[in-house]
Amino acid sequence: MRNRVKTVITYGTFDLFHVGHLRLLKRAKELGDKLIVGVSTDEFNAIKGKKSIIPFEQRAEIVSSVKYVDMVIPETCWEQKIEDIKKYNVDILVMGDDWKGKFDHLREYCEVVYLPRTEGISSTEIRSTLRFLLSAKSELLKVFDILNQLRNSENTNENEKKMLEEAFLVLEQILRILE
Numbered sequence: 808m809r810n811r812v813k814t815v816i817t818y819g820t821f822d823l824f825h826v827g828h829l830r831l832l833k834r835a836k837e838l839g840d841k842l843i844v845g846v847s848t849d850e851f852n853a854i855k856g857k858k859s860i861i862p863f864e865q866r867a868e869i870v871s872s873v874k875y876v877d878m879v880i881p882e883t884c885w886e887q888k889i890e891d892i893k894k895y896n897v898d899i900l901v902m903g904d905d906w907k908g909k910f911d912h913l914r915e916y917c918e919v920v921y922l923p924r925t926e927g928i929s930s931t932e933i934r935s936t937l938r939f940l941l942s943a944k945s946e947l948l949k950v951f952d953i954l955n956q957l958r959n960s961e962n963t964n965e966n967e968k969k970m971l972e973e974a975f976l977v978l979e980q981i982l983r984i985l986e
Contacts, residue, residue: 813839822859827925835901836875845882
């Protein structure tokens with residue numbers, strides 16, 4: 808009979824929390840009894856050349872509310888992993904396979920497992936889509952103004968006005984989403 812709790816630790820930024828994050832945490836928890844998650848601080852992300860949309864305190868709160876997570880700690884530097892592994896008596900370090908090989912040096916302290924990423928979703932993809940939508944917003948506003956002018960023009964017949972009204976309503980909904 809095993810007396811000791813099997814402890815798993817993982818680290819990440821967890822910005823724009825999505826199903827890929829959730830599945831990683833679930834799979835990590837399945838490897839042990841206790842899951843500790845190191846959430847990268849805004850300052851550490853700056854060192855890594857990353858800028859989070861959601862501030863550290865909120866990201867930590869989101870991650871701590873996930874039922875698979877037993878403890879959240881701040882990740883402040885690369886070097887803390889060895890200290891955390893020793894401090895929390897960690898058995899397994901779990902990272903996404905996009906980090907494959909980068910933490911193999913920690914195998915002298917614990918088992919290192921790289922889990923596959925969830926296909927089709929990433930914070931980088933979400934951020935890229937948001938940037939595109941924001942850049943498209945100014946162009947959509949121009950189209951909105953043109954449609955509005957045409958809709959209110961005396962030279963537009965009733966059939967055209969009806970079509971313009973439908974397009975205007977759709978564009979209005981899109982712009983509302985982008986606000």
